[in-house]
Amino acid sequence: MPFSTADVEAALRSVEEKYRGPAGSVAVIHQGQIWRRVWGFADMEKRIPMTSQVQLPICSISKQMVCLALEDVIRNPTPAMKARPIEPKVQLAKELVDILPQLGEIPGGRQLTLSHLHSMQSGIRDYWAMTSPLWGAKPDDPFSLTLDAPRAIQRTKSLHFEPGTETSYSNVNFYILARILEKVAGQSLGQLLTERVFIKAGMATASLCPNTAGPPHPIVGYEGDEKHGYIPAVNRIEWCGDAGIVASLEDMIAYEQWLHESWKDEGSIYRHVTQPPTFKDGSPAYYSYGLGHGEAAAKQWIGHGGALRGFRLQRLHVPAENLSAVVLFNHEGDSGSAAESIVKKLFKFDEPAGSVNTAAPEWTGSFLDEETQLLIRAKPGDAGEVAITYFGEEKAKLTSTTQAESRQLRASVDKDQIQIDRLRENKKLRGRRIDETADMPPSSDYVAIYQSADADSTFICNGTSTLMYGAFNGYLGKGPIHLMKYVGEDIFILSAPRGLDAPAPGDWTVVFHRDGDGKVVGATVGCQLARKLKFERIA
Template identity: 80%
Template sequence: MPFSTADVEAALRSIEQTYRGPAGSVAVVHEGQVWRRVWGFADMEKRIPMTSQVQLPICSISKQMVCLALVDVIRNPTPVMKQRGSEPEVQLATELLAILPQLDEIPGGRQLTLAQLHSMQSDDPFSLSLDAPRAIQRIKSLHFEPGTEMSYSNVNFYILGRILEKVAGQSLGQLLAERVFIKAGMATASLCPNTAGPPHPIVGYEGDEKHGYVPAVNRVEWSGDAGVVASLEDMIAYEQWLHKKWRNEDSIYRAVTEPPTFKDGSPACYAYGFVHGETAGKSWIGHGGALRGFRLQRLHVPSENLSVVVLFNHEGDSGSAAESIVKKLFKFEDPAASVETAVSEWNGSFLDEETQLLIKVTPGDAREILVTYLGEEKAKLVSSTVAQSRRTLATVEKDVIHVNRLRENKKLQGRRIDETSEMPPSSDYVGIFHSTDADSTFICNGNSTLMYGAFNGYLGKSPVSLMKYVGEDIFLLGQKRGLDAPAPGDWTVVFHRNGDGKVTGATVGCQLARNLRYERIS
């Protein structure tokens, strides 16, 4: 379908107007044509304008590039790999066991494969590169049987990066340069793992127009899960390269973008660092990226030979921005929900017994509710008892909520929590609790009006976080900021009592690290 220049330029211009912030750069690639739009300032204090040559950290978009290099290494082994004599897949699988020797002792651990790592179907708990070896050593269990669910985890790609380097005998930066950047014509792209020092002159900004913008401070070191920096021109070259590769049915790009499935054959949405989605009735393959002060998105619609790239040095919703461009190009409008207002049966907090995590439902705009589990998500009311978003199908029946997390292949069943009772005496909860599995200590203190929580562990001491009483010995522990983006959000803390009514322990967790059992030690 051809697009007029006027329509494309109007779509790009709408992003600048709708997602206001320090700067942005966007592009549309279609049938060999390229449209780009750049605005704002890469550095507001120094008044350095944004250009299409300015490099930004593209964050988790890096994952697919690591996978492209991985499959290229399998097809075209390095000299070191050839000297070993065994098949590349065997070498990679052997190194996986070398990095995670404890898989032999973890239920279901021996089932873990490289494919489940890049498909986010392993559910190794989340971790970051500098301290990842110590975190990996402490993995004693998995959240689910590998291949049955999906849970986004950066540690999967940290492990992939280490396996790739060890087996190939080259650094990840060198492998990416030789097997992706040079081939794609990404002239200034490189691996820059240290987020504390992004390439000059780019600055990422937190904040908004109401509260002001401040330079974001990052201290994460990425290696495999993210780390690539690239300009808009680099990303345009990348999209053009992928378009060319798509036309070759035997290409690596075609191989890594086959529709993914779970172990039981049901459709999945993630593999090889690519998300499979749909917008305006068009299937696309892509990925987003996020770090404090940066939001990014790329997506490719193969059936239309169309790509969209959005790069922000602020925290605007780059995913929605990219999809809005697709919708405008195809003149698509979202259908209205059939229910005018939310009904009160939805509102409240529900505890999923399996994960011990809280599901919170609050009113949204007309015809919407807000469902908070992994994060706050808008769901449109299909009827008075059914709500749906792209990722979630929810139904409510009196005091029970059923939530089908479509992307994760995860079904939750939450019972309504009685939020009307007053909090028991704070002395019931104040104390020190220890988790052997997490090698972590939870310190809870406060008084009758306000409770606080903090953690000590092998990574050091956490800041103190505020806790909010929900009901029935359940609290939310706020965690709105994290090393990565987005932050974990609220952690659920469920205190446990013995037969005498004394608090003896607590289960602490969020979606990325759930069911952590802490026992009272004082």
């Protein structure tokens, strides 16, 4: 269906009004027509306006472009690949074993394939979650591609689930894919992206810029909000494969137009990488080839977001409508919701009201999933909703007083048990209620030093009375102190809201373990992106 210019401009204007911030640039591409809206300042201190030509780091949107280049070299091998007497896919698979030689010693490691990497089904813990806090990095520390990243790969000593059975977002998957691609192709990732994506798509100014400390002039990313003020964000990490591309709104418009044309060809690489993904058991997955699959306004979209301290970005493609929406912010507004709001406004879509308004009191509380050793927190939300925190807070609509669902999950509560089926991750959580009424045991029970051979990390726990603190030492240094909050039954929340990458995983669950005499002898530490790491008390 065609949209009027007035409707499209109103949808874009609503993004500017709701997600004000230092600056933004947004676009709608539909049936060959293009609408743009740009506002604010690329650099507030120097008073440099934002334009549609200003380049921003597009962060994880880079992943899909790496996969397009990967599939292109399989179909059109480089001279180095042609010189070898084996098929391109076999060359790539062989290099996976070379870059992760320890796979044979890891339970489930021999099952790992390139497909598991680009579908986030590898079971490898996310290295940005591990760097801070477990490996001792401070939020503003540097992270080197040549020095630090290889050492992170060497520390992959276990998987937190069997490959192919679940999804867990892991940036390291795409770091590994990029290194494999470079080694097998005999070309740099920058050259491969330029020749096989940017030039073909007409992205005139897009490039690979792995160092986040030096984004192209004049863009500046900002932390903060209007209430507390905006300050320039400090980034000092290097990333390449999981992110690293910089592009302007004009580049992204050209990219969307290229994808729209590619969609018309059923034999195109884009059609290949957008096939509906599945898990090992055949159930539908939502992620593959660096692309998420979702729904807005009852329309199926394909796309991805991006995030770095001071930046939030999103692109959505609705193939059935020949429609794309692009949102680029140099602040930390919710770009994903902004892009979906454009689609909803264009199709004049209102979310259906829930049929149940009152949540049962059993929803309120904290629950421990024994299998993952992770905490689930639940509480009634707005009318007709419950708020569930497992990996950030998520809202679900009540379908009865004890049941709720959203596009991401189905949940139910029964007295002291909570059940959550996380549809996107193919993960079933079964939590038992934690008794939060008892006082915390003496802090001396927990104050100690704990070591994890699996994580190559040291956990130092200290504190007095009811206030506990935790810190980690690892190969990246001695990390900062983090506050710990007692939940109950030897279970704590360790808060780490800032990391090298953004957004950080946030709260970690710490479950202390006692021996038969009641002495604390160890702990399990984890978050959704890095689960079930065991620490033993050593002092």
